[in-house]
Amino acid sequence: MKSQDSGRQKSYKPILEGTKDWPVVQLSKNRKQFVETVIEETFDKICKDNVRRNNLREELETTLYLEKLRIKKNPWLVDPPDDYSFWNTVRQELVELVSKSGSREKEEEILKRIISRYANEIAGNFKKSRYKLAREIIKFGFSKLLNATRVKRFNALFSNEYSLNDKIQITGKAKQLRKLARIGTVVMVPTHFSNLDSILIGWIIHVLGLPAFIYGAGLNLFNIKILAYFMNSLGAYKVDRRKKNPIYLETLKTYSSAAMQEGAHTLFFPGGTRSRSGKIETSLKMGLLGSAMEAQRTIFMNHPNHDGKKLFIVPVTINYNFVLEAPTLIKEYLSIKGQERYYVENDEYSTSYKMLKFLLKFFTKGSDISVSIGRAMDLLGNYVDPKGNSIDAKGRVIDTRDYFMSDGKITVDLQREKEYTRRLSDIIVKEYRKINRVFASHLVAFTAFNIWRKEYLKLDLYDFLRLPEEELMISYDTFKSEFEKVRKVIFKLNKKKQVNVALHLKGELDDVIKTGLENVGMYHSKRPLLLTKDKLIITQDLNTLYYYHNRMAGYELEKKV
Amino acid sequence: MNWKKKSKKPVGVIGAGSFGSAIANILAKNSEVLLFARDSVVVKKIAETKRHRGHTLHKNITPTGDLSHLANTCDIIFPIVPSSSFRDMMQLLSPYLHPYHILIHGTKGLDISLPEGETLSSIDRLERDQIKTMSEVIMDESVVLRIGCLAGPNLAKEMSENQLAATVVASHFKEVIREGGNLLRNEMFQVYGNEDLIGIELAGVLKNVIAIASGAISGLGFGQNAKGLLVSRGMVEMIHLGQAMGGNVQAFLGLAGIGDLVTTCNSTLSRNYTVGHRLAKGEKVAEIINSMDEVAEGVNTVQIAKKFADTYKVRVPITDAIHQVLFEDLTVDEALQQLMKFPYSVDIDFL
Numbered sequence: 007m008k009s010q011d012s013g014r015q016k017s018y019k020p021i022l023e024g025t026k027d028w029p030v031v032q033l034s035k036n037r038k039q040f041v042e043t044v045i046e047e048t049f050d051k052i053c054k055d056n057v058r059r060n061n062l063r064e065e066l067e068t069t070l071y072l073e074k075l076r077i078k079k080n081p082w083l084v085d086p087p088d089d090y091s092f093w094n095t096v097r098q099e100l101v102e103l104v105s106k107s108g109s110r111e112k113e114e115e116i117l118k119r120i121i122s123r124y125a126n127e128i129a130g131n132f133k134k135s136r137y138k139l140a141r142e143i144i145k146f147g148f149s150k151l152l153n154a155t156r157v158k159r160f161n162a163l164f165s166n167e168y169s170l171n172d173k174i175q176i177t178g179k180a181k182q183l184r185k186l187a188r189i190g191t192v193v194m195v196p197t198h199f200s201n202l203d204s205i206l207i208g209w210i211i212h213v214l215g216l217p218a219f220i221y222g223a224g225l226n227l228f229n230i231k232i233l234a235y236f237m238n239s240l241g242a243y244k245v246d247r248r249k250k251n252p253i254y255l256e257t258l259k260t261y262s263s264a265a266m267q268e269g270a271h272t273l274f275f276p277g278g279t280r281s282r283s284g285k286i287e288t289s290l291k292m293g294l295l296g297s298a299m300e301a302q303r304t305i306f307m308n309h310p311n312h313d314g315k316k317l318f319i320v321p322v323t324i325n326y327n328f329v330l331e332a333p334t335l336i337k338e339y340l341s342i343k344g345q346e347r348y349y350v351e352n353d354e355y356s357t358s359y360k361m362l363k364f365l366l367k368f369f370t371k372g373s374d375i376s377v378s379i380g381r382a383m384d385l386l387g388n389y390v391d392p393k394g395n396s397i398d399a400k401g402r403v404i405d406t407r408d409y410f411m412s413d414g415k416i417t418v419d420l421q422r423e424k425e426y427t428r429r430l431s432d433i434i435v436k437e438y439r440k441i442n443r444v445f446a447s448h449l450v451a452f453t454a455f456n457i458w459r460k461e462y463l464k465l466d467l468y469d470f471l472r473l474p475e476e477e478l479m480i481s482y483d484t485f486k487s488e489f490e491k492v493r494k495v496i497f498k499l500n501k502k503k504q505v506n507v508a509l510h511l512k513g514e515l516d517d518v519i520k521t522g523l524e525n526v527g528m529y530h531s532k533r534p535l536l537l538t539k540d541k542l543i544i545t546q547d548l549n550t551l552y553y554y555h556n557r558m559a560g561y562e563l564e565k566k567v
Numbered sequence: 568m569n570w571k572k573k574s575k576k577p578v579g580v581i582g583a584g585s586f587g588s589a590i591a592n593i594l595a596k597n598s599e600v601l602l603f604a605r606d607s608v609v610v611k612k613i614a615e616t617k618r619h620r621g622h623t624l625h626k627n628i629t630p631t632g633d634l635s636h637l638a639n640t641c642d643i644i645f646p647i648v649p650s651s652s653f654r655d656m657m658q659l660l661s662p663y664l665h666p667y668h669i670l671i672h673g674t675k676g677l678d679i680s681l682p683e684g685e686t687l688s689s690i691d692r693l694e695r696d697q698i699k700t701m702s703e704v705i706m707d708e709s710v711v712l713r714i715g716c717l718a719g720p721n722l723a724k725e726m727s728e729n730q731l732a733a734t735v736v737a738s739h740f741k742e743v744i745r746e747g748g749n750l751l752r753n754e755m756f757q758v759y760g761n762e763d764l765i766g767i768e769l770a771g772v773l774k775n776v777i778a779i780a781s782g783a784i785s786g787l788g789f790g791q792n793a794k795g796l797l798v799s800r801g802m803v804e805m806i807h808l809g810q811a812m813g814g815n816v817q818a819f820l821g822l823a824g825i826g827d828l829v830t831t832c833n834s835t836l837s838r839n840y841t842v843g844h845r846l847a848k849g850e851k852v853a854e855i856i857n858s859m860d861e862v863a864e865g866v867n868t869v870q871i872a873k874k875f876a877d878t879y880k881v882r883v884p885i886t887d888a889i890h891q892v893l894f895e896d897l898t899v900d901e902a903l904q905q906l907m908k909f910p911y912s913v914d915i916d917f918l
Contacts, residue, residue, distance in 0.1 A: 386666070386712070398710045400661070408666035409712065412742065413575070413642065421741045422713070429712070 018215035021184055025134050028217035029191075029270040030241045037129060040264065044125045048260040049118050052253060062113045063103070069120065069251040070096055076248050084228045092123065117253070124257040130220060130243035137218060137241075174206070177506070178379035178441060179320075180214055182392055186318045186382050187216050189394050191269050193298050194219060196322035197286055197438055198275035200329045201227075207273060207322070210377055220265055221273035222258075222294070241270075247279075259297040266301035267308075269315055276434065282339035284332065284556035286323070286438050290431040292424070299423045299430070302385045303410045307418075316394055316406065319387075319430065321380035321437040325508075327447040327525035329553075333532075336553040344468060378441040378506060385409075386426060387433030439560055443506045444496055446522030451554035453489045454480060454535055454543055456564060471548050478548070482541040488567070489519055495566045505561065526554055577601050578750055579641035581656065582648035583609055583630070584861055585723040588622045590645055590673055592727060595625030596753050601637050602630050622727045638663035643671070643746060645717070646705075649862040650676025653701055657708035664709045671715040671736060671747050672701045675771040676864035677871050693874040695812060700768040715743040716764060718771035718823035720830035722837065726756075733757035735823040737767035759822055766818025769809040774828045775865030776872055777801030778839035779846075780885050781832035783892070783899045786847025797885070798832050804883050806917045808872055811879050816917055839865035846892055847899045869893060884909050 025031055033040060056062040073093050077085070086092075099116055103109045186192060196207055204223060211219055222245040228234040243261060246254070266272055274294045277287035298317055305314040329335070381389050384406045388396040396404045409426065410416045458478050462470050493515075499505045510521055523543075527534040532547035534554055545551050577599035580591040591602045602624075604610050613619050613630035631637055637644065638660060648656050653674055664670075678699040681690060699707065702714045715738030726732060736747035736758055744760035752758050761767050780801065784793050805828070806819045818824060831837045835844070842863045845855050856866065873890040876883040888906050891897040897905075 388710075402662070402710075404666060404710050406666075411667035419742055425739050426712070 018180070018184065018213065020215040020217075021188055022217055025137070025217070029268060030218045030220055031134060033220070033265060033268055033270050034130070034241075040268070041125050041129050044129075044257065044261045044264050045118065045122050047264065048121050048125070048253075048257045049114075051260065052117060052121070052256055053114065059110075062110065062117065063100070065252060066096070066100060066113060066116060066120075069253050070100065072251045073249070080248055082226065082229055082248075084225055084234070086127075096120070120253055121257050124249075124254050125261060128243050128245070128258055128261050130241055174209070174213075175374065175376040176210060176213065176379065177376060177443065179381050180379055182382060183320055183379055184214060184216065185392050186320075186390070186394055187271060190316040190318050191266055192216075192219070192271045192318050192320055192382075193266065194271070194273045194320045194322055195276045195290075195295075195434060196273070196324055197442075198277045198280050199284070199324060199326060200280060200331055202330070203275070203280075203324055206324060206375065206377070211273075217271065219271045219273040222262065255293065259293055259300075262294055263297040263301040263304070266298060266317060267304055272298075276431070280331065280335060282335045282342070283559075284329070284336060284339075284553035285559045286435075286442060286557070288435060288560065290434060292427050292431065295431055295434075296423065296427045299385055299427050302406070303416065303418070303423065306407045306410055307416045312407070316390075317385055318382040318390060318394065319385065319434065320382045321434050321441065323378045323380075323438055323442045325376045325378070325443045325445060325448075327374065327445055328528050328530075330529070332527060332553045333530060333547065333550050336549045340468070340471070340549065376443050376445075376508065378443050380437050380441045383433070383437075385430060387430050440504060441506055443508050444500075444511060444558070445508050445525070446511050446518045447526035448522075448554060448557045449492055449496065449511070450489065450519060450522030450535060451526050451551055452558040452563065453485065453492050454545065455551050455555035456492075456567065457485070457488055458548075471552060473548065475545050475548055478545055479538075480543040482537065482543060485543050486515065486519060490515060491567050492563060493518070495563055496561075499561060527551075576643075577629075577641050579603065579637045579644035581634075581637070581644060581646040581660070583613065583619060584647065584649075585620045585622070585727075586673060586721070587645075587647035588619050588624065589721070589723040589726040590647060590717070590751075591628050592622060592625050593753065593756055594645070594750055595627035597750055598627065600625070600628045601641055602628050603634060603637050604630060604632060607632050621724070634660050635663045638668070642667060643669045643750065645671050645673060646701075647673040650674050650678055650701065650864060650867065651862065654678055654704050654708065657704055661709040664711050666710050666712065668711045669713045669715070669743055669746060670705055670709075670711050671717060671738070671743065672705065673717040674701045674864075675718065675768075675775060676701070676862075676867060677772055678704050679871060687870050687874055690874070692878040693871065694878065695875075698812070698871060698875060700765060700772070702764055702768060713740050713743050714738060714764070715740070715747055716768050716771070717747075718767050718827060719759075720822065720827045722830065722834055724836050729755055731755050733759060733822060733826075735759045735761050735767055735821065737761040737764045737818075737823070739764055761818060761821065761823070763815050763818045765812070766809060766814030767823045769812055769814040770805065770819050770821075770824040771827060772864070772868055773805040773808055773872065774801075774824070774831055775839045775863070776869050776886050776889055777805065777828060778831040778837055779843035779863075779865045779869070779889050779893075782837075782840035782843025782845075783847040783889075784843075784903075785840075786844040787899060787903065794832065798828060801832075801885055802828060803915070803917065804885050807881050808876060808883060808886075810917070811881050812875070838863040842866060843889075849898075852893050866893060882912075 022028060052065070053062070056065055070093060077089055077093065096116060099112070103112060183192065194207070196203060204221065218241045220241040220243060223242040225244045225246040228244060245258060262272065262274070276290040276295055278291040281287060298319070302317045308314060383389050384396040386396070386406065386409055388398060388404055390396050396406050398404050407416065412419070457480055459470060462473065493511070496505060496507060496511070500507050511518055523535055523537050527550055530547065530550055532550065534545055534547055534551035536544050536546065538544055578594050579601045580587055580594065581603045583602055583604035587602070591600050594600050602613065604613065609619065610630045610632045613624060617624045617626070646653070646656065678701070679687070679693070679697055680699065681687070681697060687693070702716055705711055705714050715736050717734055717736060719734035721732060721734055733756065734751065736744050736751070737760070738744050738747070739762060748758040748760065777797065781794065781797055784797055802819065802825060805824070806816055809819055810816065831840060834840055838859060838861060841859070842855055842865065846852070852866070856863070869886060869889050872883065872886050876886060884906055888902040892899055892902045
């Protein structure tokens with residue numbers, strides 16, 4: 007992988023001129039019809055899964071119960087005003103059915119109404135003009151801010167010396183990605199650490215000259231008016247994490263699968279939510295990956311002449327020195343792990359104001375980000391070549407269709423596909439570790455935490471994290487020698503292609519440590535690590551340090567140092 | 568249910584040993600079978616006489632020496648060759664395999680990959696990822712994902728006599744279990760399914776060690792009390808090892824675990840049992856192995872199990888004892904005395 011730590015990024019030409027050929031534009035043109043298809047398909051699937059007499063009614067009653075609970079316990083600003091009355095009507099209708107037999111027809115009618123409501127809520131609404139506007143605002147606004155703060159001159163606001171490109175490093179298989187986006191449908195699956203990720207990936211997609219992707223954005227983000235305005239038009243479809251009933255989930259999966267079948271490049275965070283622990287995802291959500299599997303099989307079935315588009319899975323890792331949400335995320339993680347019964351989900355971006363404040367802070371201070379793009383693979387986790395052919399471990403070309411064949415034809419076997427999805431998820435997780443780019447800040451956090459943890463091995467993690475921070479200090483020399491060891495292990499892993507490292511990590515030891523200490527969690531009010539005047543390493547917040555340390559989990563570094 | 572329905576395509580069997588031939592015979596009741604033998608003389612002999620290794624082969628069986636022909640003709644293949652040559656066989660077969668193939672193996676042994684120049688006795692540790700079950704070898708060497716295994720009390724000789732029996736088809740894929748069942752079932756042969764592929768493979772593999780011990784005990788002239796003791800303690804040992812290697816307890820409690828163990832520990836027809844029996848009578852390992860015309864997988868498995876148990880600190884007194892008899896010049900008598908002195912331990916500690 008070529009490193010681009012220094013110097014300007016290349017700029018890429020758009021792979022499709024103009025926006026009218028973008029799959030997402032096509033999709034929104036036929037939005038109404040598309041949503042109809044989704045409703046029909048979901049309806050058929052649920053009816054087929056609930057053939058027995060009372061199945062469907064039970065399904066409806068469960069859904070009704072869960073929805074009423076949601077409305078009462080957890081109402082949101084974005085919820086439609088008729089939420090209550092809609093479900094109340096459903097309730098009344100179900101009550102009327104109780105004594106009747108042969109009510110299947112009516113039940114199906116109610117089911118269809120619910121699906122239709124969900125599908126319309128989920129569906130995105132891409133608008134070219136707004137997409138362009140948003141892009142310009144981001145590009146213009148951020149680069150002006152960047153220049154204003156980095157180049158401290160009065161007229162800096164009008165300078166173009168720095169651009170977002172200098173701020174965000176793109177490494178890895180960008181060229182391959184561009185090629186594949188022309189011949190197939192790309193499903194991008196990034197790691198998820200921060201709410202900033204969506205914006206960042208959106209930007210990356212633009213920089214790479216790719217057409218807009220569709221992606222599922224948490225409905226909670228639509229609570230924020232500014233975001234809602236743009237996201238509505240950027241190809242986002244809405245995912246409501248509160249709704250966990252089977253009817254909703256089925257509609258969501260069908261929507262995403264149908265969009266992929268239409269050739270819409272898709273982005274989703276397969277980890278589900280942001281990593282609370284700061285660890286790179288170790289297990290992925292099967293639902294959306296499964297819908298990609300289903301989409302691929304359906305494409306193969308509908309195109310017996312081998313002219314259907316192939317889906318390409320592209321893992322991406324995003325590497326930060328600083329994650330704004332770190333202190334809250336780790337607190338949540340610890341309380342869930344500690345099995346506290348109840349925790350309050352805290353949203354740092356709950357208002358437009360806070361969101362803007364953060365973006366301002368982020369883009370005006372020098373915390374670099376790198377995005378590593380992994381090698382594309384097919385739905386079974388086989389790498390693909392630039393022409394999109396799947397290649398096996400021995401370098402032979404494989405026909406991906408064959409995985410779905412049984413007795414000479416493509417068959418629907420959900421259990422088989424579930425097994426394939428599990429396998430794909432394992433492979434993506436491994437790929438994350440390989441393309442993950444280690445920063446000096448990750449390594450200093452790991453080293454310091456590990457030194458302290460070893461001192462108090464007898465304490466369990468929770469007691470350890472409760473130690474008063476004032477008691478913890480390491481002399482610079484001890485730290486340095488330990489850091490050197492850790493770095494060596496990382497270099498070894500890098501040689502074996504098991505991890506990727508940032509160029510700055512290869513510098514003079516003292517410089518690297520300095521960079522690391524300066525950057526790790528740099529904008530937190532309590533810094534995870536500091537170097538004092540008398541050359542001692544201290545922490546102001548052990549939990550947050552633990553969070554940044556976790557970035558290096560999964561390489562078994564503890565055992566190798 | 569619909570096991571009487573013939574499969575449209577022929578089914579492949581790789582390996583014409585006694586178990587391979589027995590499975591081919593069972594498959595032939597429902598389908599056309601292509602039976603691969605490495606040795607062209609054997610292929611010719613089977614084609615002409617329809618007899619091999621004491622089996623009369625079914626008329627639906629066609630012998631072949633051509634792997635590419637077999638792979639191109641059959642979607643479902645049963646590889647049944649000794650573990651020591653399994654990987655080589657897979658490397659030859661792999662170029663002809665596609666992701667639509669289903670492989671259900673019947674080999675009860677392990678494969679190990681060690682660094683260049685090392686042997687089992689020269690290394691300090693044997694890690695789990697250096698040990699491969701046959702399904703893992705198939706994954707390593709080919710694009711096939713729909714993999715299953717056969718395990719259970721299936722003595723080849725009884726099967727060839729069409730005696731009552733049953734087997735387990737294990738796979739992560741229900742499709743494989745279903746297809747395997749359809750192909751194998753008949754009025755005298757029942758098929759059960761299990762989704763714990765690794766567990767079932769390990770049950771089949773590890774029982775061979777206990778089978779050697781069982782042969783040894785009967786060779787010394789001990790009776791059924793001793794047999795009961797061995798089978799139950801052997802079971803505990805298998806479970807501990809199996810868990811350490813990634814199988815679930817449940818796999819060991821079914822047909823492929825306890826079922827197979829009881830059968831092999833009581834049968835003079837079992838090769839591994841025979842090894843133990845002859846050891847107890849004072850013969851040396853080398854003589855015994857040289858005089859047998861088929862591989863006793865247990866001998867190889869003992870070495871791997873012992874090294875693995877040492878590495879992961881699993882307590883395996885019976886395996887240790889067998890290892891000492893086979894490779895460290897202890898007599899069966901001495902080994903037994905040592906075993907009986909073993910400190911008291913809890914009867915059941917795996918549930």
